[in-house]
Amino acid sequence: MGTMLTVPFEDPDMMRESQFASSFSRQEDARSLTGAELKETEDDTTDREDDERDEDDGGGLLKKKGPRKKKFSDGHERVKMRRQEANARERSRMHGLNDALESLRKVVPCYSKTQKLSKIETLRLAKNYIWALSETLSAGKRPDLLAFVQTLCKGLSQPTTNLVAGCLQLNARNFLTDQNGDVSFSNRPSYDALYPYPNAEMSTHSATRDSAKPFRPYNYYASYESYYDSASPESASPHFDGQMSPPMNYNGIFSLKKHDEQVDYNKNCHYGMRYCNVPGRGSVYRVSPDSHFPYDLHPRGQPFQSQDELNTGFHN
């Protein structure tokens, strides 16, 4: 096994001042003292009472029974101390894990500070997201938005499905979860229901379009069905043929990379999700004007939604 990452232990007092511990709320601090540590406090009280009983013969006279015994032997104290240190390390470790999970929450679709995805749903959504992106890249064409969302929601709980749909400004009523936990569509929603005409400020791209015109609907169902004919993320991993490697992520930029190819970051910005930072544009969310969000499938060359719009939906 490789070298493990080691979080240096700091004593509990120092921990409270450490950067790590700064994320502790007071409530959490209080909670961390509940349970066994409180029990220990109670134990100490009990010990004190025992000691007092030892010293009281019942008649109010104090008996001296030789040197007062230590409450715990040195070994016992040492074991106790080591246990507390281990607990503190474990807390730190779990906080690190939670920090990482929080980072993951921020990069999967549907991030909300107020309505956080649970841990398990975050992991499921992330897995679906990776799978959907991989499928997109391996297919070499832009996916259907609906199929993409369907993939994202695969195996998620109904509330999370609703949340994702809501984040994507889809009508959650169009999603149903069958008994297998798979997402299906009860009916085919109208385009307008799925893609309400976005506010002008939602998109910088819209400013370059004729913002007075609603987006033209197009038949995306055919493409989503064919797109989703492939295996589900539950049953298989994306298939990569030939010399292709699985999609690589360079600073959040996903790409399929041939083994002998240099990574062209500019080209990969085509697939940039939120982190393609185009110099001079001032926003990490912006991509080059020519690039399209992977979801932005326009089989008939009819752009209907920009990455900015979708990102706004994701992070709204």
Place this chain on the structure above:
DNA sequence: TAGGCCATCTGGTCCT
């Protein structure tokens, strides 16, 4: 009130 989610404690195991 039941169930889901979470933080924490704890003891065991593995590794250095």
Place this chain on the structure above:
DNA sequence: AGGACCAGATGGCCTA
């Protein structure tokens, strides 16, 4: 010996 990791147990909080 000591640290990292893991899984089970426990109790608190929140919501339907």
